[in-house]
Amino acid sequence: MTxxxxxxxxxxxxxxxxxxxxPCREAQTGLLLxxxxxxxxxxxxxxxxxxxxxxxxxxxxxxxLKELELPHATISCVECVSNALLFEKMLLSLFGCEAASxxxxxxxxxxxxxxxxxxxxxxxATQTRYIVMEKAELLRDADxxxxxxxxxxxxxxxxxxxVILLSEITWDKFRPNTGCYEPLVLHFPDYSKGDLQQILSRxxxxxxxxxxxxxxxxxxxxxxxxxxxDLRELHHLxxxxxxxxxxxxxxxxxKESDTHKLWRNIEPHLKKAMxxxxxxxxxxxxxxxxxxxxxxxxxxxxxxxAHTHVELPYYSKFLLxxxxxxxxxxxxxxxxxxxxxxxxxxxxxxxxxNEKTSNHLLGPxxxxxxxxxxxxxxxxxxxxxxxxxxxxxxxxLVTLQLLTQVSHDDQLDAPKYKCAVSLDFISAISRTVxxxxxxxxxxxxxxxxxxxxxxxVNRGYVSRVRDHPSR
Amino acid sequence: xLQPIRVRDEPNQEVVIAGQVVFPRMRKNRSIxxxxxxxxxxxxxxxxxxxxxxxxxxxxxxxxxPDKPEGTEAQHKHLLELLRRTAIHGESNSVLIVGPRGAxxxxxxxxxxRDLLEDKEAQKSLLQVHLNGLLQTDDRIALKEIxxxxxxxNVVGDKVFGSFAENxxxxxxxxxxxxxxxxxxxxxxxxxxxxxxxxxxxxxLYNLLDVSQSAQAPIAVVxxxxxxxxxxxxxxxxxxxxxxxxxxxxxxxxxxQYLQRVQSQLSLPQDFPDxxxxxDWNDSIKTLCEDKSAEEALRRHFNSSKDFRSLHILLMLCxxxxxxxxxxxKPADLLEASRxxxxxxxxxxxxxxxxxxxxxxxxxxxxxxxxxxxxFNLQMVHNEFKKFLQRKSNSMYNFxxxxxxxxxxxxxxxxxxxxxxxxxxxxxxxxxxMRLMLDHSQIMEALQKYPxxxxxxxxxxxxxxx
Numbered sequence: 001m002t003x004x005x006x007x008x009x010x011x012x013x014x015x016x017x018x019x020x021x022x023p024c025r026e027a028q029t030g031l032l033l034x035x036x037x038x039x040x041x042x043x044x045x046x047x048x049x050x051x052x053x054x055x056x057x058x059x060x061x062x063x064x065l066k067e068l069e070l071p072h073a074t075i076s077c078v079e080c081v082s083n084a085l086l087f088e089k090m091l092l093s094l095f096g097c098e099a100a101s102x103x104x105x106x107x108x109x110x111x112x113x114x115x116x117x118x119x120x121x122x123x124x125a126t127q128t129r130y131i132v133m134e135k136a137e138l139l140r141d142a143d144x145x146x147x148x149x150x151x152x153x154x155x156x157x158x159x160x161x162x163v164i165l166l167s168e169i170t171w172d173k174f175r176p177n178t179g180c181y182e183p184l185v186l187h188f189p190d191y192s193k194g195d196l197q198q199i200l201s202r203x204x205x206x207x208x209x210x211x212x213x214x215x216x217x218x219x220x221x222x223x224x225x226x227x228x229x230d231l232r233e234l235h236h237l238x239x240x241x242x243x244x245x246x247x248x249x250x251x252x253x254x255k256e257s258d259t260h261k262l263w264r265n266i267e268p269h270l271k272k273a274m275x276x277x278x279x280x281x282x283x284x285x286x287x288x289x290x291x292x293x294x295x296x297x298x299x300x301x302x303x304x305x306a307h308t309h310v311e312l313p314y315y316s317k318f319l320l321x322x323x324x325x326x327x328x329x330x331x332x333x334x335x336x337x338x339x340x341x342x343x344x345x346x347x348x349x350x351x352x353x354n355e356k357t358s359n360h361l362l363g364p365x366x367x368x369x370x371x372x373x374x375x376x377x378x379x380x381x382x383x384x385x386x387x388x389x390x391x392x393x394x395x396x397l398v399t400l401q402l403l404t405q406v407s408h409d410d411q412l413d414a415p416k417y418k419c420a421v422s423l424d425f426i427s428a429i430s431r432t433v434x435x436x437x438x439x440x441x442x443x444x445x446x447x448x449x450x451x452x453x454x455x456x457v458n459r460g461y462v463s464r465v466r467d468h469p470s471r
Numbered sequence: 472x473l474q475p476i477r478v479r480d481e482p483n484q485e486v487v488i489a490g491q492v493v494f495p496r497m498r499k500n501r502s503i504x505x506x507x508x509x510x511x512x513x514x515x516x517x518x519x520x521x522x523x524x525x526x527x528x529x530x531x532x533x534x535x536x537p538d539k540p541e542g543t544e545a546q547h548k549h550l551l552e553l554l555r556r557t558a559i560h561g562e563s564n565s566v567l568i569v570g571p572r573g574a575x576x577x578x579x580x581x582x583x584x585r586d587l588l589e590d591k592e593a594q595k596s597l598l599q600v601h602l603n604g605l606l607q608t609d610d611r612i613a614l615k616e617i618x619x620x621x622x623x624x625n626v627v628g629d630k631v632f633g634s635f636a637e638n639x640x641x642x643x644x645x646x647x648x649x650x651x652x653x654x655x656x657x658x659x660x661x662x663x664x665x666x667x668x669x670x671x672x673x674x675x676l677y678n679l680l681d682v683s684q685s686a687q688a689p690i691a692v693v694x695x696x697x698x699x700x701x702x703x704x705x706x707x708x709x710x711x712x713x714x715x716x717x718x719x720x721x722x723x724x725x726x727x728q729y730l731q732r733v734q735s736q737l738s739l740p741q742d743f744p745d746x747x748x749x750x751d752w753n754d755s756i757k758t759l760c761e762d763k764s765a766e767e768a769l770r771r772h773f774n775s776s777k778d779f780r781s782l783h784i785l786l787m788l789c790x791x792x793x794x795x796x797x798x799x800x801k802p803a804d805l806l807e808a809s810r811x812x813x814x815x816x817x818x819x820x821x822x823x824x825x826x827x828x829x830x831x832x833x834x835x836x837x838x839x840x841x842x843x844x845x846x847f848n849l850q851m852v853h854n855e856f857k858k859f860l861q862r863k864s865n866s867m868y869n870f871x872x873x874x875x876x877x878x879x880x881x882x883x884x885x886x887x888x889x890x891x892x893x894x895x896x897x898x899x900x901x902x903x904x905m906r907l908m909l910d911h912s913q914i915m916e917a918l919q920k921y922p923x924x925x926x927x928x929x930x931x932x933x934x935x936x937x
Contacts, residue, residue: 008517008795034791038521042528044787050816052823052885110606110616145666149605154532155577156603169886170816178665178697179572184784187814190823192922226826226867227874279873361850363902420899 009038024195039127045154051188054231072130077138087112125160136165148180223270322376327364327419329442338378358443366406514745557691558593563683565692570720573780604666643688656689664694668704680712755799765802768809821917846904
């Protein structure tokens with residue numbers, strides 16, 4: 001499987017070390033090496049490498065440049081936000097600090113090229129110099145002339161220099177308006193499932209056998225592979241959950257070869273990890289602590305989203321419910337829901353044809369303050385005076401970002417709002433005040449979707465309550 | 472490093488001395504002969520390959536100029552004549568070299584300069600100033616660069632000038648040497664000329680062209696640009712001072728000429744050290760160009776772009792596959808390089824998505840089909856995906872909303888979907904409208920190549936609606 005890298009310009013021992021450190025990437029390393037050629041030969045002025053995250057682009061470049069001891073400068077465009085940082089880093093890596101100090105305070109590209117040429121006169125290039133720019137998609141947002149200049153830097157400084165751009169966005173989205181010096185575009189393919197298995201199994205724990213670890217990786221990939229193929233994420237998840245996997249072994253309940261029991265132990269745990277640690281709802285530290293506690297003590301692990309169930313005052317809850325109803329019901333249906341003696345809503349043919357999607361798919365609609373108060377008074381079950389405390393609660397809901405203000409701050413007499421909470425959230429809140437919100441939602445009213453109301457009950461969003469007592 | 476092959480020192484054998492082989496019949500006068508290059512020198516194959524690579528790489532990276540212009544003889548002659556008039560006869564001129572990217576404009580100029588400087592008189596008196604629109608983004612920076620390139624920093628010292636025109640006049644005045652009544656001719660080369668037209672008031676252009684019209688000093692202004700409409704960018708006063716002389720490099724190659732160009736780019740020159748190797752190499756290149764499959768690949772490239780640069784990328788990829796074990800370029804190399812050039816980048820990225828992300832893309836495709844390209848949001852995509860899941864018996868892909876949100880955000884990061892311009896700030900993430908940046912055919916093609924794609928997902932993609 002692993003072929004030996006060979007190139008006349010480079011030492012065989014060094015190439016062997018390169019192959020060791022870049023598993024499953026032999027074809028790409030070989031291609032890069034052949035394009036680089038021997039150290040004293042020219043290489044194409046700019047090379048653009050694209051591929052998914054964690055597909056080994058930076059890693060292969062770094063390993064190649066370090067092991068073969070080629071003069072290079074590695075720059076992350078996330079760090080070097082300004083031109084000054086960028087040029088200073090380049091000169092520092094290629095020529096040393098004296099060269100970097102020759103740059104003026106706010107260097108322009110012209111200054112950089114001038115200093116570089118000056119340095120070249122003192123130390124001409126015997127080997128190709130490489131400049132590697134990671135996260136190159138951020139260069140599009142920098143100065144307009146920076147990207148085209150970097151692509152033809154070899155010509156501008158008249159030196160044996162190659163610029164390599166690494167990115168996860170394709171080249172088509174980089175091209176400037178009037179064109180530029182087109183780079184040589186290379187693709188780093190993603191790792192296959194077998195490759196991921198091979199790479200992740202390399203970090204086996206010393207006290208357990210390699211087979212044991214690779215069976216663990218197999219189980220992990222079985223759960224996560226259909227969702228995520230990012231090597232870094234899988235690596236993180238593997239490291240976090242291994243101790244739980246070994247728990248029954250440590251307790252002496254199972255043997256190493258008892259794969260079925262081990263699987264039964266770890267699989268629900270991994271599924272829980274998908275909902276918490278994978279989504280970064282829970283920090284890795286919290287996760288590890290939870291694993292150490294006994295199962296009965298642990299209880300439900302509260303993610304970040306759970307903390308948004310802030311305890312709201314009673315009327316605020318009803319204001320929020322009213323806001324939700326106002327956002328997701330069309331205005332003409334208010335009569336049917338909130339009046340005692342209402343008629344049926346007749347849907348004309350026109351309306352039926354144009355209602356393609358339910359309001360829950362399109363998002364909340366803005367509503368004026370008057371409508372909110374009207375719905376609020378019909379929804380709340382006790383008599384409430386329109387005092388300042390009610391209005392201030394509306395403002396605090398906006399501050400909590402449960403409502404968003406759509407109108408401009410200047411319009412004091414007719415402010416408009418939108419409800420910014422999800423159905424799950426509002427169902428949980430309405431459950432705490434014994435209010436059946438589903439009955440009041442237009443999208444779940446249509447007899448065609450009577451089945452969907454059953455579905456909401458089955459999902460446990462609402463429980464069957466008695467009908468809302470009429471006032 | 473590859474060691475030169477050491478051959479036994481027999482009377483009939485060739486002997487290697489420091490990489491250069493000397494024939495046995497010359498051994499008697501070895502002390503004299505080893506200094507002279509042997510008539511039929513023959514290098515070991517490793518050395519030859521290294522030499523070939525070095526030489527051709529320099530050519531493909533535009534570090535080595537062709538001996539004579541290819542396909543641009545008329546333009547070469549025109550430009551040379553013009554610059555000679557400035558350099559030798561002191562006539563002021565301005566000209567624009569216009570052509571698409573990669574057409575060979577800079578190469579043309581460099582060849583002309585090389586031929587011009589063969590003339591002793593021109594070499595003695597001509598001064599050159601090279602400016603680039605990408606580097607000199609401001610007139611102030613440009614002026615400093617002109618001062619520097621004319622080596623007049625000490626003369627200018629700390630003087631402060633009122634205007635650009637004063638400064639330029641001072642510089643040109645300073646070029647007057649001793650008893651000569653006229654100053655030395657200066658050649659101003661403005662690369663990316665169209666970028667200079669975006670400077671404030673176009674001061675630099677105005678002043679340079681003004682000097683070229685008013686016979687203060689003999690200067691030649693040569694602009695190089697890729698925009699065909701560059702004259703529209705100039706202000707009226709600048710345009711009137713320009714001589715409206717344009718040299719166009721619009722390549723009108725036929726396919727036969729293109730093949731000849733391929734051959735000449737890859738051929739080794741006469742002065743290659745190992746003559747026999749060069750001969751074999753050139754013959755193999757000729758056979759390569761005559762091969763049917765290679766010709767087809769080259770025709771495909773010719774049809775998409777005729778310029779030098781895309782050709783150089785293709786040839787660079789071919790050249791990188793030449794090794795000691797395989798010292799020629801075979802048609803298979805050319806086909807492989809051509810495949811690498813024409814591959815669809817987005818399809819490659821689709822290959823690496825997880826199954827969940829792929830299902831979301833298929834759901835978006837269905838939404839596009841049903842609603843004829845109207846933008847969608849995450850809720851709609853999730854709804855569509857749930858409709859698919861309802862039909863399957865086992866709910867292996869029944870993920871929670873946040874997991875689907877993370878997959879959706881990953882697609883946004885890869886710029887496979889983009890938000891519609893509008894109120895991005897005020898809407899919740901789930902309801903923000905997006906557009907799919909992929910084509911129907913790209914998705915279907917990617918699905919064919921997707922590894923371990925479940926059959927029901929494929930069938931769902933193929934089905935027309937829902």
